[in-house]
Amino acid sequence: MKAVVQRRYGSAVLGDLDVPVPGQDEVLLEVRAAGVDMGTWHLLSGRPYLLRVIGFGFRGPKSPVPGMDVSGVVREIGPGVTGFAVGDEVFGVCSGSFAEYAVAPVSKLARKPEVLSFTEAAAVPISGGTALQALRGVHPGQRVLVLGAGGGVGSYGVQIARALGAHVTGVCSTPKVELVRELGAQEVVDYTVADFTGTYDLILDCGGHRSLSRLRKALTPAGTLVLVGSETTEPLLGGFDRALRAMALNPFVSQKLVTLMSRERGADYDELGVMIEAGAVKPAVDRTFPLSAAVDAISYVYTRRSAGKVVVTI
Ligand SMILES: NC(=O)c1ccc[n+]([C@@H]2O[C@H](COP(=O)([O-])OP(=O)(O)OC[C@H]3O[C@@H](n4cnc5c(N)ncnc54)[C@H](OP(=O)(O)O)[C@@H]3O)[C@@H](O)[C@H]2O)c1
Secondary structure, X not given: OEEEEEEEOOEEEEEEOOOOOOOXXXXXXXXXXXXXXXXXXXXXXXXXXXXXXXXXXXXXXXXXXXXXXEEEEEEEEOXXXXXXXXXXXXXXXXXXXXXXXXXXXXXXXXXXXXXXXXXXXXXXXXXXXXXXXXXXOOOOOOEEEEEOOOOHHHHHHHHHHHHOOOEEEEEEOHHHHHHHHHHOOOEEEEOOOOOOOOOEEEEEEOOOOOOHHHHHHOEEEEEEEEEOOXXXXXXXXXXXXXXXXXXXXXXXXXXXXXXXXXXOOHHHHHHHHHHHHOOOOOOOEEEEEEHHHHHHHHHHHHOOOXXXXXXXXX
16 A cells, blocks of 8 residues: 655655554554644654653654544454444544555544545544543633634634633634634634733633743633643753643642643544534634645644644545
């Protein structure tokens, strides 16, 4: 099969590999599309170095094929699989979706909503799942601030917070203002003109790397700050030091400071599927790239030009 192959950090090329074989509780997917997100860039570049130490491969990436978000058709069933059959159209997370075929654990898959194309479905799992997990517990009428509202996680954050009945303010740069408005944010702040003001019950932080004190000042006394991630060029921790400080501070303050480590769960993708079928959430796909240009797709996401999501089509 054709696949993007990464043998060492920092480079990947289109090559030929054997079709993988599904193991226990796994299925073989004929991949139709693969979502791209910052995590794909981290695993391709090996940056920040922290991730090499925490188990993603010290000298080179553990997975020879990049790509995690996937949509496709089940072509083979491994031992122990129930609930999925050959021919099912699915979406979810696997290891190595930048390929014609990939093996995925069924615990990380859900049935593709009929209203979505394969391209749209591949844009959902990691970003949509992360936003869903970050926003669980939001009540109608609460004020939610989404930083990085025009990006992958933020674009779902705006829509899910609206679906939960919140009043949503989205913060983004000028080229993404229109998208964030279309996603349903009642207020949109272009941070290149002036930064956000006001206080919020929940801040979903997906970009900008503002200081914890700046963010806490914009929270109500019992408000919640969810740190999803924001990139810095610092090579060792890549900005994660702020999350470590939040963890240390959390027990001593009235506000809740959450450092989110999202889980890859098929049940969450089912839940997102229900929201999608109901018309409350729609993937915002900025651009697609062919498999042969998957590395360009990753670079495009890295430079943060994408409004919403980027998808590699197979
Ligand atoms: N914790 C987890 O489990 C988890 C899961 C998924 C992703 N992540 C991390 O979360 C972060 C966001 O992921 P993503 O996929 O959404 O990335 P993304 O698509 O690059 O979105 C980040 C957004 O932040 C915006 N931004 C940059 N500076 C900003 C500022 N000062 N104020 C407001 N927005 C600003 C960027 O665009 P503009 O500046 O043009 O508006 C961009 O749209 C990444 O660091 C990723 O690695 C973590």
